[in-house]
Amino acid sequence: MLEALTATSLAPLQRDRTGAAARTVAEPSVATGGTAVSITGLTKRYGDKTVLSGIDLSFRAGEFVAIVGRSGCGKSTLLRLLLGLEKPEGGEIRIGGQPAPRAGGDVARFIFQEPRLLPWQRVLDNVALGASRTVPADRRRPLAQEALKEVGLADRGGEWPSVLSGGQRQRVALARALVSHPKLLALDEPLGALDALTRIEMQGFLERVWKHQGFTAVLVTHDVSEAVALADRIVLIDGGRVALDVAVPLARPRVRGSAEFGAIEGQVLDRLFAGR
């Protein structure tokens, strides 16, 4: 973590990490720190259509990056490549200095737009699915219970997913992703299917969990205000290239409607529409 922060040449966005560190002492099972990611010359084609052409990006360990762009700009593809769900035609992804792992490792986890819980498994068992394969089977449920506590659903473990609300289900999906303490969390429009009020609630919630666990977060969203509210940095993808890469130097928790908030939102939106 420290190494990553000092190694980076980008303007460091200091976050107050003392609170998280203090809690970590009390709960030794909570992993801290994320992992640095470097992407060089990443290219992806589907048939004749080039979706990504030579993307160069690097994320610092523990950074919260939002990737925005219009539908079909390749932002979700970038995320799938990052997690090893698809193979690139060219370029390289290194996570923590290592070549990107195949899907199924413990370093990275994915949150989809829909929670995708297995409806025939109880909430606790759904979360336990996320536990690392290296953890013995009888240790997975206690870990899952801890993860459920982290997302504020400690008492719902025995229920079927079908009785939970949309927001609660997405929190269970988050717990399932966090139970293995990933160093990289990829989120593909995780709040897109929720109503406006639940969305804002969940954004604050996501921010708290990220602060607590310190993973590197890569959030794909089409909602610029969500990106400004959550991210350290906003990357705009347009035409398969990085069109804008802007830091969000606002103190957390961020106040929507403040002048700085609006300025950054305006800057990203202007660039988004300029590409039209």
Next chain:
Amino acid sequence: MSNATQSIEAGGFAANAGWSGQLWLPGLIAAASWAATAVVTVALPDVVPWGSAGLFAILTGAGAAALVVLALAVPRLGAAGRTIVHYGPWFIAVGVWFFLWELTTAKFGWLPKPFFSPPHGLLAVYVAEWERLLICIGYSLRLWGLGFFSGIAVGFVVGVALGWSKGFSYWGMPILKLIGPVPATAWIPVTFYFFPTTFHASIFIVALSAGIPVAILTASGVAAVNRSYYDVARTLGADSRFLVLKVAVPASLPHVFVGLFMGLYYSFAVLVVAEMLGAKYGLGWYIQFQTAYSGYANVYATLIIMALICAGLVKLLFVGRDRLLAWQKGIL
């Protein structure tokens, strides 16, 4: 007859009203219809004697007395009382049915012996033949149990393989679709050659009739599982074993149960034929034996037993399904 129509009208009215003060009116009407059956059974002579008329009158009379007691006690019985009230119109219908059945068969002889039997004719069969029928039930359940359970076990495994593996499906699905519609009984000549005893051949036929619908529906269930579940399980590091056992199989269970219900009905229908193959006991064997001697009352009595056993097994299967598929409650 006028008695009966009155009962029906009053029953319909009472079913709407449900209660009449502290008295359960449909219960009294039902008691009247049952009592009428008892009276008719002893008061009028049989055209041709059937036996057990006295016992039938005692049973229906006792039923009538019990209904009178219930009519008075139901308001104080709580949940059980509400269940009884719910079935009130059925108590009336059964009483009226017995009454008409008695008159048209034994008393007036409009539906003659041996093709038809009055209710006390069936009772006479149970009284005279209960030992032999019990043995037959035991034999039939043994054959059915061995056939059904081995059939659904093989059918389920084959179905999962067909739904999961493309190669298996390529070769297996056309064959299954081809032999699926062939009646299980058509295999009898082949089974005689392949199986050491006729009992094994019978088991095979029952197993085949139960296994094929289970295999087909399991295969379609496994093949229809939402791909996104596999996707998410893979990102969490799940192996193929997990994907089959924890994703594909549970997801396909609703389909599998449809197959099980079909297999249950088919296997029961086939049971009668399977017991043609050199059986010495069994409900199917008994039915054929009695048909040959025009013992139709015995046939009806046995059919009732088979229907009750089948209905009981279906009920059991429903209970099992509701337990295993409890997760569906919020979804459906």
